[in-house]
Amino acid sequence: MLGRLVAAGAGAVTGVGACARLVTGECADLAGARIRWVVPNAPGGGYDAETRLLEPYLERRLGAEIVIDNQPGAGGITGARAIASARPDGRTLGTIGVPGLLVATMLGNTDAPDPSRDFTVLGRISRSWHVWAVGLKSPLRSIDDVIARSATRPVAFAINEAGSASLVGIAETAALLGIGVDLVAGFTGTRSACLAAIRGDVDLVCFNYDTIRDLIASGDLLPLLQVSTAPVAPDKVLEGVPVLGGARGLATARAKARNTDAERARAAANALIHVIGSGRIVVAPAHLPPAVAQCLSSALYATLTSAELGPAGRDFDAATGPAAAAEVQAAALDAPQLVPAVREAMRALRQ
Amino acid sequence: MTDWIERLIVTALLLALVVVVVAMSAGLSPVARWMPLVVALPTLGLLCLEVVADAARAGGMSRVAVVNTRGLSRIVEGANRGRRDSSDDGRRKDERQALIWLALAIAAVLTLGMLGGLPLYLLLYLRLRARQRWTVALGLAGGLLLVMYAGLDRLLRIPLY
């Protein structure tokens, strides 16, 4: 065990010198360089843990030294701006959450960079799919119960921040399903909001499935709706839980039941799913030389899909740079459709 | 600047801070401005009382003087009305120097960065103000540089400004 301790530490720290043989021709420019990886969270928070997981492996592949630069603040905007404003020389890259930036833009925040214009997309780390869930003591056991309940009084959701992707997901989904909602904002963190649902203070929560997967698995939360076009994970607990989007999704079915434009509802649901699901991506400043972008993108994808990560890497949903860039473009084009529902929800919150 | 003027300025600055908060709250939504106003308005009231109290103390009014005056026509100067002595002057000189060195420290960090500015400030302070020997000054400044470079930058990989 002691030997493993020393070996693991030595291997991670001295990766650069030991593994120069992994550096390919197009990455030769970066060999020996010091690369800054901007993380828009404090150490240990949010994207920081997964970045520190990837860092030693990416270092070996690039033959460079990677320094993690934590730049928390403003809901990720500070870090995003730091990346966007750096020189496009391959010495700066970073992780951003696309939904957060798109939502900030929807709310009129002019400080937020545009993920579709202000960056060179190098790859996707993961996607986020929202689910609606109730606490275990809740009398609501299906989405039909929620729809029926909302006919008499609005259902109460707990959310963290008014400017979050959850608000967008709830507002648009509620509009599509014809559900009245009351939002209770201000909880610190996803878990606190989930506790409110478990306690019975509110009816529902709407969060990224990966973040609340363990609470669902343990039975503390019951999923009622998947904000996606297909099941978000092959987990038993999601069997029978309806999906929102797609030709056979709940949005289309409800539109038909209410005699509204089903095609428009499907398009709106898919737009929401594109925006929420655009996920976490690794980016560099815009106008990065194509060769450098190709090098970083290849190395990143190889790292994300490598067996070296072991069980820690199983939650990644990697995509190459071009594929991720196309997703981001689609999400950015879809985002304006969601603005009316979001503005209405914000107006209610500010009264 | 005498103590009483300084005291009054400190209280007035705090008052100004709260006034700014009240003014800026007007542009917020009802939900967002509720708590700031609930806190700021009573604080403003208390601060106004403090300003008056500080001004009265500065005027050196004793209880007897206030009771004996008619309106504000007679104000008896009290013992605390800014009488200065040499020890006060010495303290003020020390204070000025301390503030100047503080300003130099922040200027050094902002212009030269943490790695350059902080050890330089430490070296200059120890030599010029603390009048320490070169060995001590260089040793401490060098030690600080080592801790920041080796400990923070290299080992912990915390990029420094």
Added chain:
Amino acid sequence: MMPGPTLHAAWEGLLLVLSWPNIVYPIAGTLLAMVVAFLPGISGVTLMALAVPFTLTWEPLPVMLTFGGMVGGATFMGSITAILFNVPGTGPSAATLIDGHPMAEEGRARTAIGCAAMASAMGSSVGIFVLIALVPLMTVAILAFGPPELLLLLLWGLTTIAVITRGAVTRAAIATGIGLLLALVGHDARTAEERFTFGALYLWDGIGLVPAMLGLFSIAETLSLSVSGRETISGRHHVEQLAGSVWEGVRAVFTHFGLFLRSALVGTVIGIIPGVGGTVASFLAYGQAVQTSRDREKFGHGDIRGVIAPEAAHDAKDGGALVPVLAFGIPGSEGTAVLMAALVLHGLAPGRELMTERLPLVFVLIWSLFLSNWMTSIVGLLLVKPLARLTTLRVQTLVPVILSLAVMGAYTHAQRIGDVVLAFVFGVAGYYMKKHGWPRIPLVVALLLGAGVERNLHITARLFELGRLDLAARPILFVLALLIAVNLALPWRQASKRAGAEGTS
């Protein structure tokens, strides 16, 4: 869960920790954390975050052993800089400096550090034993504290200021108000509006507590020391001239055992509540120490009880803070956030599975934390003499060193140069506040608690508006309301007692 399996798992966990070579991991984790935590602002969290990729290929057992050591190793070192130099190395140690630093100024640094070390170690033991006792009831304990309970708890913290600030009640109230207003700077989570930021992105997340505290206490104190005319912090030039001793400090914890136990329990309970944190625990414990003491004149001027209370609470909180992490994956602090990230990366998702099927592993973490807390205190005790020597050094030599440490702490906390500038601004403000009799503690406590008060007040009001709250079914609210009422009544009672005494004399 029945006590039988819990005790069995606890025993199994203890044996695992104490066996060879397992014991090496918590020792190594503790020592590393202690070294790093001596630097203000870093507080061991960065070390833990850095350790995550190093441990990826490890089995769960050494992961628990190492991180348990790191969580415990970081806590005590911040108290040393607080006592010696008035530099709070971590948020919670700000409460320790209220009486700890005056003790150093009186030449009793050894007593203060000895007391802090023993109160720390014993406090953490209380926290851990309560944690073990609560393992079967973790879920119930956490679910009992919702936004209304949290609101009243934070109000209790605010009203505690009224108790610990004697004399200048008006100024304390004003400082509290200003602290609350500063806490409201930033992005309002409920309405997504920016408040009082003047358009600066830096202020979007509000005024940071760490740079504010480093400024108000550390930088302000360097200014005060510069003009104080003092030759040394302790007023002595040689170690032999220092008063007090380590053992005097250690004995004091036992002399005031009732106070110690109350403070440790306050810290443990606060630790259980997610999102409250060690700084609140320390200040609340300090406040209850003042409140429950008959002779409280010496508090704030080097009363050893003012060191026992926050130190006991601060370390007791570690045990309590594991409850929400292990039961629901809710981190109560930055340290437990990193711990949780490490657990998840190793496939150890906090929650029911961990608390039932892998309970011995949970106890490995707990015992590792216990061992680490005692190790830290013992090492601290061994270092007392060389550390106390620092209080005999010339002030003008120490001032720039303290300032440099404070600047480093302000920057490394979140790696923003804006925090350094903010610390300087608060430093100048803190100096003039101290010079002209404005209390700083109420401002800091209000800054700490203000955002939470507003947030929980709003959530509580909203739930009430939606008819979701049944106050009668929440008995904890009545207990907290009573505590607040006692806090509010106490200054009046003291004032009328004083008036009565003056009238009869």
